[in-house]
Amino acid sequence: MIRFMPLAATTVVFLLGFLACAIAFPNFASLRVVMDLLTDNAFLGIVAVGMTFVIISGGIDLSVGAVIGFTTVFLALAIERAGIPPVAAFALILVICALYGALMGAAIQYFELPAFIVTLAGMFLARGASFLLSTESIPINAPLYADLADNALRLGGGARLTVPAMIMLAVVLGGAALLHFTRFGANVYALGGSRGSAALMGIDVGRTTVAIYTLSSVLAGVAGIVFSLYTSSGYSLSAVGVELDAIAAAVIGGTLLSGGYGFVFGTFVGVLIQGLIQTYITFDGTLSSWWAKIATGLLLFAFIAFQQATLHVARRRRPAGVTSP
């Protein structure tokens, strides 16, 4: 099945990478490392699931990194300065994120603006707003944060399935179910295949577009909550450039940047690959962390070339008798 080729390739690359790491470092192949991989990349995994929906529908969302940053600052201020209970603050920020995403989706749909520009504006707005709230890193000392940090599934050998990791896994599973097994998911693919055709087939393109960007922003909000749990602070400069990591994860995972093709599971593996590179560098100890970026860049190139090649093969395999008019 040519459709699953990129997904299979990504999974194979991850397994080979893991094997290479395990050979290089004797302590690597442990449950603890795997669990840490999940925890450290939880926020990226969550936001990348949203990005997968957006890209499959033929769009892009550059605002998610800034939305994460805004969320952490908002939570820090709401909990520490305004004294709002953390759970209420979580609910509040998710509503704000939903509205923000809906607004961007509506602008893209009803003003017929390119998603690139609208979400770029959304990125500047959200980042600017978080600077407006505070330019300093604000520690969050609420008891809930400490409790959640301690509250983890202990799997022995020092391995812990933390709350952020659990949230990420839940988002990945939920996202996969939504994308692959519901009408909404089919509509997302239809939009990526051809917006015009989707409309002629009776799909409410406007509502679907708004829903997709709302979902992406809400997941960015969830990622922001997880990020603030992870760092126990709010900082306006957090998660700068995460939107690009999320795009990279989706593409490495086999999602076609032009829309119409992709899998949530592929994105998940894409996130793990990026995390694996980071972990390798941490284990090695002598490499600069920028090598992670270089490796990610090379991988991206390799995967895009690979996708083009499989697409080419797939097109060549189409039955004959089709000539352009």
Added chain:
Amino acid sequence: MDQPQASPLLTATGFCKSFAGFVALDHVDFTLHAGEIHALLGENGAGKSTLIKTMTGVVQRDAGSLTLNGEEIAPHSAKEAAKAGIATVYQEVNLAPNLSVAQNLFLGRQPTRLGFVREGEMRRRARALVAEFGLDVDVSLPLERYSVAVQHIVAIARAVDLSARVLILDEPTASLDAHEVEVLFAVMRQLRARGIGIVFVTHFLDQVYAVCDRITVLRNGRLAGTAAVADMPRMDLVTMMLGHELSEATHVRPPHREGGETLAIFSGFGKAGYVEPFDLTLQKGRVVGLAGLLGSGRTETARLVFGAERADHGSATVAGREAKLASPGEALRLGFGYCPEERKTEGIVAELSVRENIVLALQARRGVLKPLSRREQDAIARRFIELLDIRPPDPERPIGLLSGGNQQKALLARWLATEPRLLILDEPTRGIDVGAHAEIIQLIRKLCAEGMALLIVSSELEEIVTYADEVIVLRDRAHVARLTGDALSVSGILGAIAADASQAA
């Protein structure tokens, strides 16, 4: 003429539609019965698409009423029309190519349980549905893995399953091969037997006679006639489409010009699946016309000659030298100019001024390193605005704001500014008002007298016989006749178009 069967399924009465003053439909009536395949024919701009779009609510009509099964309906969108039971399948299949066949059939109405699509159930229903249409496909594979013919049938199956009673097929066969056309026809006959009314738009006359029951012909936005296929011989049909009574030349032709110096010779020139190899000689001071029905290969021939499409057969000799004609750039360097038919999409740059549009080709030929000075540009623009009487005579006006006739003149000016040796015009008088017609023809004659070689594609047969020295008739992408001298007449051209391998007209 037509036998009133039971009451008609779909009736459009007095349909009118104008676009910015241009009358696209003028009191057109159309009747479709249940269980018939009804051909809707007409040349480009005859109003076929406008009629379809106004019937399906994609475009709002100015006047007229539409009844389906005796009930008045007024759909405001393709979706509403589909709900009422009128479905359209376009030449460009409007499905999601990346989704599975099953998803495409049931998109938006998939069987679900607790919000989740029941994939197995959907595939089972999809298999049953495609089996009804005689398709043997794996419904779980993406649609794009299948040929255009299969995609068309899937689109039809989806439409029919959405309880369509009227199915409009807009040039579904344009990109199908002969076998695929047969498969599609089998499906159409089967739907006819089920009592569905089918409107079939095509420009292949053979297909009309192969599958249709009745024919309606539109011409210049008016109803030209409607009749049962049996009552409409090929010759009558072509005459009705092109709109000429067979009365002999009403126009006086200028004396036949002897060919001057030979400019270009094409021998065995052609491209597989595009235009059959042809021979063509172009001489200075001589007009060669290309006539034929839409899709017969006229424009394709022009594009091959200009290098817009690369020939894979034969050779071309221009001014005594072998020429490859591999790109429009090469044709430009050889002194060729080409005014395409689609002014809006292939010709004018609507946002640029008249002056900028006029100097475009000349600048392109000189290259970016030798820009025309503003003074030269102004001089050229002024000269042609005056010469061709472009109105309003304002070189700085965006060309998109000019009328069709004046846009056409500006396009002509663009090529005349390059002082071409050969000018190729595709439908130079299409979509412009009658006064401008005469001016353009006048201009063609003048250019010819100045020694330019011209190759002109036109559906206006009466016009083409007045200015052409030689007319080549095309049919089914092949040059089938060459008419000169006394043979060059409207009836001669019509005869050559209607002639058919099996039945000589």
